[in-house]
Amino acid sequence: MLRPLLILLCLLMATQAPAAERSGGGGPAASSPTDVYFGEALYHAYQGEWFEAVVRLDTELGQHRRLDEPVLDPLYPYVGQAEFNVGDFELGYRMHLRAGRSIKAVIDGKVDEPQRNAAIYRLARLYFRKDQPQEALKALERISGKLPGTLSVDVEFLRAQLLMALGRFEEASVVLKEIRDEKGVEGFAGYNLGVSLMQQGKVQDGRAYLERTGQMPGTAAEITAIRDKANLVLGYRLLDDNAADQAKLALDRVRLSGPFSNRALLGSGWADANQGSFERALVPWSILAGREVTDPAVQEAMLALPFAYGKLKAYGKAALLYGSALESFGKEIEKLSGSIASVKEGRLLKALEQEELKQDAEWVVKLRNLPKAPETYYLMDLMASHDFQEALKNYLDLRDLAQKLATWEGDLNAFEEMIGLRRAYYEPLLPGVDASFKELDSQIRLRSEQRDRIGKRLHAMLTSPRPEHLATAEERLAKEELARLEKSITAGAPGEEEIARRIARLKGVIAWNIATGYHQRLTDTFDDLDRLNEEMRRMKEEYDSFVRTRQAATQSYQGYDEAIRARRAEIAAAREKVAALMPRQGKVLEAMAVDELSKRRTRLEGFQVTARFAIADSYDRANKAQAQKKVGE
Known part of the structure; x- marks a missing residue:
């Protein structure tokens, strides 16, 4: 059903x-x-x-x-x-x-x-x-x-993307200006136009389009995403150009719950810091420091926050925050080391193969929450890499293909069993069916010969009437009997003439009946021929039905052996190839994960060094400030 x-x-x-x-x-x-x-x-x-x-x-x-x-x-x-x-x-x-x-x-x-x-x-x-x-x-x-x-707009947008990929930004700008207000691509076109103009050195024009894109109305997911991205790019570009006040406005427009919020909060804090407003910088950095510690922007904020307190001469608070950051970095380095070891042991691939996770659209995010699974803790960040995503998809596709090939091989076994059951059922029935078919075939041949012979005579009689051919069986028997009696008359026997006269009269009656009823008899005979044709059609339908049924019966179990053997060989070859590719693809996936995790660990180790020096410096400054305070008292 x-x-x-x-x-x-x-x-x-x-x-x-x-x-x-x-x-x-x-x-x-x-x-x-x-x-x-x-x-x-x-x-x-x-x-x-x-x-x-x-x-x-x-x-x-x-x-x-x-x-x-x-x-x-x-x-x-x-x-x-x-x-x-x-x-x-x-x-x-x-x-x-x-x-x-x-x-x-x-x-x-x-x-x-x-x-x-x-x-x-x-x-x-x-x-x-x-x-x-x-x-x-x-x-x-x-x-x-x-x-x-509306494919014409998509074609032009793709053309602009291709021109930008080839470094032909001036041509791309011309195309993007023509479609920047088209429904469905207005935000994307505006963003790309701003980037393209900046690549040409037209910084002010590029900023204007990014500004326009960053403030475009709309609540759709794609609109809010491109709006956040435009504000983020604009904000960091303004930071690079030492326009911190304008950068602050752009970065503060990024949603706090969007995918770009962490980088925007980090940049917003630096925009305040570049203007000397370290108290204001504390606000976005404090928000950011409380978020998921695996994010690089959060890790940087954990150092930026005590840096701001140090600038505000709150050296004690800065030392405590540096210490907290140092402790967090140490824990994360331990997790990363555990993740690297776990990945090398093959646990990452096992975690990725859990079917129950695939039933949820956010299964990648939920992987990090699995208990005692350090190999998946940084997976969400790794998935941001296109190469890693493609490698992961290829591995999962190979795994699924291996399962499908195993299922198909089992299906072939089921097909062979089904074919065997059909053969065992039909083959004992075929001899009796064939005997009935031969009898039907003989009847069809006989009726066909009769129909052809009668039809040929009737059509000939349309131009050359032959009434004697339409005599009934009783009339033929009567004529034969009269002919026999006529031969048996003995010459000179008593009553010879009377008997001959009567025989002639009876023969005349029969001939009269045949001649006078010729047209009706001819019509009736054509009707009988039509009925014979109808009977022939019925027998032919029965014949064709038998042929189709017999073919369907035999074809349901004959001619499959070679095809099944060929498919089985193809499946075996494919399974062998998949079995060889899966470990190799798994190693590629693990190598990419280990490389990315190693880079994260190296970065955190650098942060650790920075934090240690910053702690020492904060304590020195705190002690000096305390000493100066005592001297002043």
Whole structure:
């Protein structure tokens, strides 16, 4: 019952295409596909299950290409869309090489202009993701004519991103100015325009656009995020230009609960400190110092806060805070050392493989809260690295693929068992069925010969009447009996003439009846021929039904052995390859984690040295201040 409901749901969902994401490509799209397997692939794609979507749609397309009459396939009206989607799904699953080939096939095939342009856009995004901006820009130059929906804005925004990646900031600025007020990209375009202008040395113009982006209205998640980022970049750029008062205004606009809040609080404190307002700097630094100690900005604030107290000549308070920071750094260094040792022992990979965590959208954050799991404590920060994310995704995909391959191998065993049961059921029945079929075949042959012979005679009689051919069986028997009696008359016997006269009369009656009823008899015979044809059609339907049934029965267990052996060999080869790749990918993941954690530890060790010197200096200053106070008294 569940499968029909899922198929119905995916067909309903397919009637509405999701909006294209600004960060890279759109989702699957199709208009009410009647092919249920295409609909099922779309259903999986809408759930983000790219592997299942690729497998189902790729299989459906492969079967469609092998059909003798593809126009009869329910997929036929949607083949172009399916070819486009399979490349899109492969792109979602990070199969960039195959996705590129699929999308190129759509571009070079016979498709509508909007669909072709959409495919070129996807191909350009693919090149952009693969860090090939020059190839991506060449692809965009192939776009001409109509674009589906609002894709024209996305194309221009991508063009601007590519130009910036190539260092052609002046050209990028021209494109971004044209689309900076377009709905959906206004914030992103404004931010990139500000950065682009600054890269050209047009600092004031760049600041103006960042300022405008940093104050744009809206409560959507993407708007608030780009607004915070613009204010953060603007604030730190102003700090570098010694414009601390303006930097303070920009940094204070960043939300306290956003992803950029820690860096903004740190910068806001330094903006106050650069103006000599150390009391004001205490406010953002105090807030920041109380947050999660694993964040680099928080760790820096733990040193900045006592630095401000020192500037305010509260040396005792500064010494205590430096001591607290030193203690926290020591604990974090111990945690990092434990994390490094734990990662090297392989516990990180085991923690990442916990299925129950994957059921929650925030499973990465929750990893750090696992008891006695130091290998995951800094994972959330590591996940900010694109390379680490890709390595992690590849490892988890390999793990999932290993599980799927094992499941498929078990499915093949089930298929073989099912085929064996079918063979054991059908083969004993076939001899009796074949005997009945031979009898039916003989009847069809006999009736066919009779029909052809009668039909040939009847059509000949339409132009050359032959009444004697329409005599009934009783009339033929009577004529034969009269002929026999006529031969048996003995010449010169008494009553010979009377008997001959009567025989002639009876023969005349029979001939009269045949001649006068010829037309009716001819009509009745054609009706009988129609009934015979109808009987022949019934027998032919029974014959065809038998052939189909027998073929279906035999094909349900014959011809699968070779295919199963081939699939089993492919699965075995794939499992062997996955088994070799998983440890290697796991080592890459562990090496990246160890390298990142080692850098964090080295940084904290440097902070420890700074804190020790600062403690000593604070105590010296406190003692001097105390001595001067006593001297003054």
